Amino acid sequence: MTDLTQAQVRERIAKRLASRHRKEKLFRGLGIASIAFGVLAVVILFSDIISKGSGAFMQTAIQLQVHYDAQVLGIDTVDDESLAWANFSGVIRQALRERFPSATGRSAKRELYSLVSSGAPFTLRDRLADNPKLLGGSETVWLAADDDVDTFVKSLKGSEAGFRGRTSDQKAGWIEQLLGSGELKKRFNTTFFTNGDSREPEQAGIRAALMGSLFTLLVTLTLSFPIGVAAAIYLEEYAPKNRWTDLIEVNINNLAAVPSIVFGLLGLAIFINFFELPRSAPLVGGLVLTLMTLPTIIISSRAALKAVPPSIREAAMGMGASRMQVVFHHVLPLAMPGMLTGAIIGMAQALGETAPLLMIGMVAFIVDVPGGITDPATVLPVQIFLWADSPERAFVERTSAAIMVLLSVLIVMNTCAVLLRKKLERRW
Amino acid sequence: MQTPTLLALLLLLVLAVYGTGFSRALGAARSLGGVRNLASLPSYYGLFAALWCGLPALLLLGAWIAFDDAVIRAMVLGSLPDKPDTPSGQNLLYAQIQNLSAGHLIGEKTPQLQSAADYLNRLRHNSSNLQAFLSLTLAVGLAAFALLRCSPKLCAREKVEKVLRAILVACACAAIFTTVGILLSVLFESLRFFQSVPVSEFLFGLHWSPQMALRADQVGSSGAFGAVPLFTGTLMVSAIAMFVAVPVGLMAAIYLAEYASRRVRALAKPILEILAGVPTVVYGFFAALTVAPFIRDLATSVGLQASSESALAAGLVMGIMIIPFVSSLSDDVINAVPQSLRDGALGLGSTRSExxxxxVIPAALPGIVGGVLLAVSRAIGETMIVVMAAGLAANLTANPLESVTTVTVQIVTLLVGDQEFDSPKTLAAFALGLMLFISTLVLNFIALHVVKKYREQYD
Structure with missing residues (x-):
């Protein structure tokens, strides 16, 4: 066995070489396949969300000739009180009956009335409040269509039958008739950006959730950035190397990997039950997210401080600056870009976080736009979670649209962080 | 006075005091013949006075805001001659009084309630007045004290720096307070839970159905708290996720570190990182509305029975989420392997894959294992994907096409919505949270330790 001639050895190597090269190719192929899998996941995820959600930025509306008939409305003058109980849906029903006189019988009429969103009376009320002279007169207005109509119209492409759902043949006929005469069209969905949550998909919007996210992030930023930077300064510039500092370090690294839902439990038990802060408030949400993002900010701030070369510190010390002056006058300004990048990334993380906020009651159904940090509010990711649970088909596209808004905000934030790092960070 | 106005007023006062301290120091310096005759720079005298003025007043204000509701509540309830003994009864009564004082009470109005509500209003009014008065007095008094102490010989800088340093230390301890807070909050509620449900039943029971009976004679809802189905569900979903994430993430990292050209690396890395930046609720939506139906249809077409909320869908999507996590951690450790090892192997004639x-992999193994452990702890603690895609039924099953539930899903379902804090149902969530916290803590601890040891090896 040991007495192989050189030729034999060469032959064996040549034989094995082919299989080794095959293995090499396979290995490389696996690597490429893994990258391709990841990229494919990104592409599928984004195209799925965009294809589902892009429809929500358009909203179907129906043109109607409305008479502000004082008798139907049941009011004589236009003032706050009379507007509050005036029968605007009666006006709309009348307009619909006039448009389709063929609809007789109770069930047909009910079908007819359900063409228009149940929020349409409020549109009329606002129009009349803005212009009291309309009372007794008439005008043509575009009113939001019901979500079933909206879904049906959006699914009509080419000659296909479209998604019917609860829409009957008769109703579909009306819709096609309106569509043919141009009295029904898709308009840009401003409601989606100006309204709060609603049980009716066509009236639901993300404004309240956006404001809630904004307030929550404000609380988070004002607390976590100063505290995180201060902690990083202490640990990096002052802390003696001892057991106590080690404990803090291990703690921070561990906290960075604790599941976010556990922070929610902390918020529930301490902030809500012990300190009796209001439930569902951005204040509590911000506090919980502060605790959650602190490790991220501390770790990135420490990295930024570490990147400042010791020569800067030594030079400042040599000029007679105190330790505090060295840090605050020289090191901190140089480390600031890195810290800001870390803060933006931490904020992006906080903006996308859902689970801990569910624990502290930010899942409540809240219609009003919050006006401050103690008002009940919800945030964008939680709104997405709530809508994803709703049975109406029209909510699917609104959920996707809200996701698109959330993702674009996150992309903007991350791009800012990357640009900031590129532009301001110095290589020493 | 409202708290925001008070804060603004305090801020103005602090600024004014800073200005005064600064200008007085400048004045003193002028009479002495220049700033260099002062013990500290003039701005430090300003800061010294400003800290004396602002800090104690802010601390007082903070403490006041934290405790005034509790104190007022105790005083109002104490003023009532006959009050309920149970905490929930007291809560109800106090809520009624609060509603009445805010002017919207539903229900009957007794004179006793009315007087309590009036008392509450009076106390609140007094409290806010007293708060404003005390904090402003404190601020002004201490500012005057500090300004009087300012003299050219006073080492203001040292005193200011001492205070600032104490603030830095306090901030650094925030992490410890957070950990202690988490531990205390889950531990206490868990202990209360284990008083009504034995630990052994919780850890080894095979049946989970946390509904408690509302009435004693109700049928079939006595509540069972055997958490084994939750643990197996969590493990199954995490295992599926790791099955996707570890090979893909590792191979991607190897390709990027060892094969890819600079351009491919610059392009592919950020794209993979996008997966890490997508919020989990988005993955949940994707899993529930796209992946789960797809898997169900696929399974039906090959003749298998799949639930529409399968463990497979949740695990698969969770795996996709964790890919960048595994790949970036492995990328770090692979890059940390010294080039000389590679050069040696290549020089002996091995191919790149060999x-x-x-x-490379044997040398980087400890680091990779640490990264995988961190990824496992993330998979265990991941919430939104499983809440939206994995279902609620606590099935004890090994079939990934069936629906399972996880620890995090149960925490969310038990705590979202109405809760009372003395029922085992709510407390069970904290016991589950304790299990979650301990298991992820152990995993993280081991992982971080391994990674650290590994780093030291090549540093």
């Missing part, structure tokens, strides 16, 4: 498999 170098990677027989030299």
């Amino acid at each position: 170098t990677v498999r027989k030299v």
Whole structure:
């Protein structure tokens, strides 16, 4: 066995070489396949969300000739009180009956009335409040269509039958008739950006959730950035190397990997039950997210401080600056870009976080736009979670649209962080 | 006075005091013949006075805001001659009084309630007045004290720096307070839970149905708290996720570190990182509305029975989420392997893949294992994907096409919505949270330790 001639050895190597090269190719192929899998996941995820959600930025509306008939409305003058109980849906029903006189019988009429969103009376009320002279007169207005109509119209492409759902043949006929005469069209969905949550998909919007996210992030930023930077300064510039500092370090690294839902439990038990802060408030949400993002900010701030070369510190010390002056006058300004990048990334993380906020009651159904940090509010990711649970088909596209808004905000934030790092960070 | 106005007023006062301290120091310096005759720079005298003025007043204000509701509540309830004994009864009564004082009470109005509500209003009014008065007095008094102490010989800088340093230390301890807070909050509620449900039943029971009976004679809802189905569900979903994430993430990292050209690396890395930046609720939506139906249809077409909320869908999507996590951690450790090891292997005639498999990976193994452990702890603690895609039924099953539930899903379902804090149902969530916290803590601890040891090896 040991007495192989050189030729034999060469032959064996040549034989094995082919299989080794095959293995090499396979290995490389696996690597490429893994990258391709990841990229494919990104592409599928984004195209799925965009294809589902892009429809929500358009909203179907129906043109109607409305008479502000004082008798139907049941009011004589236009003032706050009379507007509050005036029968605007009666006006709309009348307009619909006039448009389709063929609809007789109770069930047909009910079908007819359900063409228009149940929020349409409020549109009329606002129009009349803005212009009291309309009372007794008439005008043509575009009113939001019901979500079933909206879904049906959006699914009509080419000659296909479209998604019917609860829409009957008769109703579909009306819709096609309106569509043919141009009295029904898709308009840009401003409601989606100006309204709060609603049980009716066509009236639901993300404004309240956006404001809630904004307030929550404000609380988070004002607390976590100063505290995180201060902690990083202490640990990096002052802390003696001892057991106590080690404990803090291990703690921070561990906290960075604790599941976010556990922070929610902390918020529930301490902030809500012990300190009796209001439930569902951005204040509590911000506090919980502060605790959650602190490790991220501390770790990135420490990295930024570490990147400042010791020569800067030594030079400042040599000029007679105190330790505090060295840090605050020289090191901190140089480390600031890195810290800001870390803060933006931490904020992006906080903006996308859902689970801990569910624990502290930010899942409540809240219609009003919050006006401050103690008002009940919800945030964008939680709104997405709530809508994803709703049975109406029209909510699917609104959920996707809200996701698109959330993702674009996150992309903007991350791009800012990357640009900031590129532009301001110095290589020493 | 409202708290925001008070804060603004305090801020103005602090600024004014800073200005005064600064200008007085400048004045003193002028009479002495220049700033260099002062013990500290003039701005430090300003800061010294400003800290004396602002800090104690802010601390007082903070403490007041934190405790005034509790104190007022105790005083109002104490003023009532006959009040309920149970905490929930007291809560109800106090809520009624609060509603009445805010002017919207539903229900009957007794004179006793009315007087309590009036008392509450009076106390609140007094409290806010007293708060404003005390904090402003404190601020002004201490500012005057500090300004009087300012003299050219006073080492203001040292005193200011001492205070600032104490603030830095306090901030650094925030992490410890957070950990202690988490521990205390889950531990206390868990202990209360284990008083009504034995630990052994919780850890080894096979049946989970946390509904408690509302009435004693109700049928079939006595509540069972055997958490084994939750643990197996969590493990199954995490295992599926790791099955996707570890090979893909590792191979991607190897390709990027060892094979890819600079351009491919610059392009592919950020794209993979996008997966890490997508919020989990988005993955949940994707899993529930796209992946789960797809898997169900696929399974039906090959003749298998799949639930529409399968463990497979949740695990698969969770795996996709964790890919960048595994790949970036492995990328770090692979890059930390010294180039000389690779050069040696290549010089002996091994192919690149042989170098990677027989030299680089064994050398990087501790780091990779640490990264995988961190990824496992993330998979266990991941919430939104499983809440939206994995279902609620606590099935004890090994079939990934069936629906399972996880620890995090149960925490969310038990705590979202109405809760009372003395029922085992709510407390069970904290016991589950304790299990979650302990298991992820152990995993993280081991992982961080391994990674740290590994780093030291090549540093």
